[in-house]
Amino acid sequence: MNPPGILEHPRVHGACFALCLLVLLAESPPASASLLADRLELTMYGRVGLAWAPNSGRFIQGRTFNLTESAIGGRLEEGDYLEPTIRLHMFEKSEDPAAPYADMVLTPAMYARNGLFIGIFSNRFTDTLQIELFQAYVEAGNVLIPRLKLWAGARFYRGTDVHIADYFYFNNLTGQGVGAAYGPLDVAVLLQTSGTGAQYNFDVDGDGDLDLRRQRTVFVGQYVHKVEAGHSLHLLGELHLLPELQARLETGEEVGLPSDFGWVAGVKAHFSLGKDNFNDVSVRYGSSIASGSRAGAQTWVSFGLPGEDRLYADAAGVEVVDHFLYNFSSLLSLNAYGILHWNQGAREAPSPRSIDFAVGARSTLYLADQFHLINEATFQGLRTGSGPMATAVKLTLMPTIVPSGLRSVWARPHLRLFYTVAFYDDDAVAGLVSRYLQTIGPTSVGHYLGARVEWWF
Template identity: 60%
Template sequence: MTLDSTPTLSRLWRVCLMLCVIALAAGSTPANASLLYDRLEISMYGRMGVAWDPSSGRYIQGQRMNVTGSAIGGRLEEGDYLEPAIKLHLLAPSTDTSAPYVDFVITPSMYTQNGLFAGAISNNGDPLVIALFQAYVEAGNILLPNLRVWGGARFYRGTDVHIADIFYFNNLAGQGGGVMYGPLDLAIIMQTAVGPGGQYNFDVNGNGRLDAGDIRRQRTVFVAQYVHKLEAGHSFHGLAELHLLPAAKVTRQSDGEVVGLNADMGWVLGAKAHFDLGNGSFNDMSIRYGSRAASGARGGAQTYYSFGQANTEGVYDDSAGIQAVDHFLYNFGNAFSLNAYAILHWGQGLRNRTDAEGAPGTIVGNAMDFGVGARGEYYFTDHLHLIGEAHYQGVKQVGIANGELATALKLTIAPTFVPLGGRTMWARPHFRLFYTAAFYNDAAAIGLVSPYQQVVSDNGRPVKVGHYLGTRVEWWF
């Protein structure tokens, strides 16, 4: 098989070639002959590794042991991933933070849904996904000092819990634009979805696909954020969102009936506090409430993703979601660091009631998922660290483990080599060898809730204990 014979690999080759050409041009062209010289920044997050299941011998690379449906509960089993980013300074960069700037940013990402990742024939036909996550322009300090404007598609979000791989509180990554002036941040984000059904599309002729005569609409999200900074590095952050889905209807030619989607809306309010504890230590606490069509609150979900099901009118007027997070890092001198989190999601769906004709509504009920975990990192030397992790997680939702609470306890030990050195949790790259043991309760074991359990189970046999032996390199620069 040649490289060009597989479309996905061909696309990957073209993306990588583009990055290489830009990097070479930036590094080799004289300043007076190229815009790229001294104006290009290339950064990347990436991870690659392999894994074994000592008990079954099954292929488990990238199969999470978590029951939450996300990385909440620990991320070390995540699959291979590459995310290069290119930033081009259209104005010459300056060390003066008040100087005008105009930046263009583009961020592709690459990951496989199954199989090994990077080799030219490693995937053997398995789907390799290449996505464009960011492409936007930002300009600042031009019309007014401290005034910034941006437009395009970007990671419009704030802090994350790295060991649980979740951006929380204000994860509104999407396509749109915004204005930032000092502590005030305003934006308009668009959200759509493809395929028939759901909140965004209506299949007028009922053929199961979207045709030219079918209806599509988009969600418009208005966002306002304000960060009030205090002395000693503390800050308070307020968040408000308004989601609007307009009515979209058409008269069907076959029978003259007016069909389509009714208008819907939702709103979000949130508050977050950041406490600077000195020496790189901090504690972040946040809570967020989302209503109606903005009720997305479950592991890894954004507020865009309404919880539960729509009522008989196709709107989410009963839905609500709450997210609460506490995340802290404490550095004990230069010998040991402790990073820990507690995350809770609660969602309410369609309640049991009757519609205008007296027909009963669909009962969806409530759902909940949570995770608490900690990573301790002991620094034997600048280059040799020892990581230990403990996570406890659970999910209770209709359709998962017969609606019972499914839980998992995960324990990990990970000797780590840090070639560039540093006594900090953020030093990279990491070369890790790690072993994780997972212990599932009866509901999770019988329900085979996690992807790992589904892979290693023999003909539906319950999986009470899981073993994951892996090695990985993780980097960012």
């Protein structure tokens, strides 16, 4: 049998749909095109670049130095990524802020699985490019009563992020469900499943087939209280439910998975310091099946394994984040963060504890309107179970061209040349506790030279 063509490959269906939509809009008759031009918005985040390991000829693009294998601790080693978003206003625009509206949002995301994915003629396209639909939802506002918003579908249901660590924290509930918002109150119901996870599937007769499957229901409530001078207090609550999953064998024996639940409570304070300066501090606690937090995991990624009773009793996860930006003058800005995750698994389960942390700072020196010198330093650690604490220090020098000439950490696009050096302790080296070490091999010093463009609009 011949392998499927590129257009038949399941990974490209989402992108093909989005591209076909754009082509149809572009080829519409003049009257329709003029109408849709007022209704269609295209935004995008993207980064594409090159990377070398000066001490090795191995391919290292996207092989992070970070101990948790996430971007927490610095994102500069991340691989290529494209994320266009299409927003279609389904009603004509109105000047009346109380007028009803409905928007359709579609976001296909493209990233490399192995190699450089842009040059499809020089790389194995279907083995390299991963395409997923990250968002597909409709939001309607001012329906039934003014200021009421309703949405349904799959969406980026999340708040602020630590951009220099590529980390959406506190309320990263990106997923599929339905929700409503009215003023400062936001509620949603989400569903989560897993294709092969033992928490969601059960093999009734032991033949290797997953005969029964269940889904997690997550109820979310959020409230944001704004006070004077731009400060705010954000409250978060989640309730996670896993129903019982049972089957009766021919012998009459009942087998399956017991019901389980978990809850999350969190508080986040935003302090506006004027002139785009801010400090955000958050604390979040999750229990039982809602204990996900390790390395920035979402709350429904339950930590560890269940106990002998197949329950996550006593499991817990804590996340603490402090993130601030201060623009000292037209010559200097400082963006810094501290992130801590602590997890405890279910009672009588193996590897019952984990802790990871990262502290980092990025300074931006505005040497000229279109030339910024960016410097970054991070310190991070990871301990799993009763093992040692592995640590790493990263230092980066990054001269950057900024075509817009804006003296702001948010100015884009960036055309960057950067060099990062990492110093690993003995425990990190012995355990190869990073994708970089797993690629290069045991070394106490790592080198990463890169050139990249990053943009958003």
